[in-house]
Amino acid sequence: MxxxxxxxxxxxxxxxxxxxxxxxxxxxxxxxxxxxxxxAFYPPKKMLSFNEQIQNNDGLLAKYxxxxxxxxxxxxxxxxxxxxxxxxxxxxxxxxLTFENIGDLTLNSIGKIEFTPSYHLNYLTDAFGLSQYxxxxxxxxxxxxxxxxxEKEVPTIAITTQxxxxxxxxxxxxxxxxxLGLSGFGVNNYYKNIENHNQIAQEEANNQLEDQIQExxxxxxxxxxxxxxxxSKQAGNFHVVAGAFRVEExxxxxxxxxxxxxxxxxxxxxxxxxxxxxxYGSYSTREEAIKVLNTVRTSSNKDAWxxxxxxx
Numbered sequence: 341m342x343x344x345x346x347x348x349x350x351x352x353x354x355x356x357x358x359x360x361x362x363x364x365x366x367x368x369x370x371x372x373x374x375x376x377x378x379x380a381f382y383p384p385k386k387m388l389s390f391n392e393q394i395q396n397n398d399g400l401l402a403k404y405x406x407x408x409x410x411x412x413x414x415x416x417x418x419x420x421x422x423x424x425x426x427x428x429x430x431x432x433x434x435x436x437l438t439f440e441n442i443g444d445l446t447l448n449s450i451g452k453i454e455f456t457p458s459y460h461l462n463y464l465t466d467a468f469g470l471s472q473y474x475x476x477x478x479x480x481x482x483x484x485x486x487x488x489x490x491e492k493e494v495p496t497i498a499i500t501t502q503x504x505x506x507x508x509x510x511x512x513x514x515x516x517x518x519x520l521g522l523s524g525f526g527v528n529n530y531y532k533n534i535e536n537h538n539q540i541a542q543e544e545a546n547n548q549l550e551d552q553i554q555e556x557x558x559x560x561x562x563x564x565x566x567x568x569x570x571x572s573k574q575a576g577n578f579h580v581v582a583g584a585f586r587v588e589e590x591x592x593x594x595x596x597x598x599x600x601x602x603x604x605x606x607x608x609x610x611x612x613x614x615x616x617x618x619x620y621g622s623y624s625t626r627e628e629a630i631k632v633l634n635t636v637r638t639s640s641n642k643d644a645w646x647x648x649x650x651x652x
Contacts, residue, residue, distance in 0.1 A: 347359070354646065360396070367389075392452065439458075442457070575622065577649060581645050582636075584613075584617045584618070585615060598620060
């Protein structure tokens with residue numbers, strides 16, 4: 341059994357793929373980044389990790405293998421157990437397990453499994469088609485330094501050429517400044533008196549208006565009854581996806597169908613392929629969303645999956 345192939349398929353759609361009695365492969369979204377030294381741009385991706393402590397069988401891997409190989413669920417579970425037994429024996433003998441497009445597993449000196457992820461595949465479907473590229477560095481700082489130098493030199497030249505001419509006018513400028521200061525002082529006092537007068541008049545008008553408001557009595561003979569509206573808005577970044585539809589009318593029918601079954605279904609917009617996405621509901625925690633997802637897969641929709649996305 342090519343167990344790693346099935347694990348790789350599921351990592352595109354799920355954040356956690358558990359191999360019973362062995363461990364779980366986990367994914368975590370990482371934003372796009374730029375390398376400061378090489379100027380390389382890296383697209384967003386899913387970072388892979390391995391947790392040996394998660395070994396409970398959630399049925400996801402066995403259900404997928406049973407569907408692909410057209411075998412009963414119990415047989416698929418037995419095949420996984422046999423494969424896990426052989427993998428553990430290889431690790432005990434000191435061999436390195438290489439899962440294609442996933443990573444390498446080895447046993448350290450204290451008997452714990454160490455995982456080295458592979459970077460050949462990007463399991464983030466939103467980044468499909470995006471690849472790494474290198475951009476030349478921008479040299480705008482050089483031009484900025486040149487401009488700064490010119491700004492320092494130009495005023496120096498202007499001051500030097502005008503230095504001699506300005507001396508002959510200094511005495512006339514001093515007389516003019518004194519005259520303007522005296523006239524400005526008188527004008528300033530005039531406008532200041534006008535401003536004080538306007539302020540006093542405004543305060544008197546405000547006091548009269550407040551007295552009239554306090555004396556007035558407002559009577560409403562037939563008041564309107566109070567109305568209380570309870571509006572609930574779904575929030576959370578964990579969405580259990582029921583399906584995606586090319587025709588929006590079909591997505592509306594799916595929403596109504598799920599609401600009749602008791603789910604808080606809704607549309608969350610279109611994906612990058614232009615398909616209208618419908619969810620059973622949105623949840624604030626991963627645990628709550630996983631609980632609903634497991635219930636849905638067991639009861640009605642085995643293709644339901646978990647979407648982690650912050651909506652506008």
